[in-house]
Amino acid sequence: MGGVPASRLTQFVSGNKTAKFPVQLSLTANERCQLRHNSLEAARISANKALEKYIGAANYCLNIRVYPHNVIRENKQATGAGADRVSQGMRRAFGKPVGTAARVRVNQILMTLDTSEQYYIHARQALRKAGMKLSTPVTINIIKGKDLLK
Numbered sequence: 001m002g003g004v005p006a007s008r009l010t011q012f013v014s015g016n017k018t019a020k021f022p023v024q025l026s027l028t029a030n031e032r033c034q035l036r037h038n039s040l041e042a043a044r045i046s047a048n049k050a051l052e053k054y055i056g057a058a059n060y061c062l063n064i065r066v067y068p069h070n071v072i073r074e075n076k077q078a079t080g081a082g083a084d085r086v087s088q089g090m091r092r093a094f095g096k097p098v099g100t101a102a103r104v105r106v107n108q109i110l111m112t113l114d115t116s117e118q119y120y121i122h123a124r125q126a127l128r129k130a131g132m133k134l135s136t137p138v139t140i141n142i143i144k145g146k147d148l149l150k
Helices: 036-053 116-132
Strands: 013-014 023-029 033-036 059-065 070-074 096-104 107-116 138-144
Touching: 023 116, 033 036, 033 070, 033 138, 036 059, 036 096, 036 107, 036 116, 059 096, 107 116, 116 138
Parallel strands: none
Antiparallel strands: 013 059, 023 107, 023 138, 033 096, 059 107, 070 096
């Protein structure tokens, strides 16, 4: 194959890694898909930025629960004048590695967010913003702290 390209997603846990929080929210996928490493990183950055702005870095713990293992390859096509003379078309079209992706099943947890009750609304908004960066429709579920549903 030639090698695996480096993943943009380098940090999987952010926020306060040692504290125990009473509320846990999860971002789950509604459909089967592949999520590219750069979309997972964009989702992590947007959630982390919103959480640090409204909650503070000491009041949450954000975990990315999927890892981009699958290598995505692309058969680059020549463009421009005379491209038909230099291009090989579909001959030997295995492709060069361009990135990695995580295979996601239906109802698989993509991210978990631990926080306390007073920051529940801000945590939900942060996960909603992160879900906008992903290519699959997502839902936000409460894992711990079910009394918040009332």
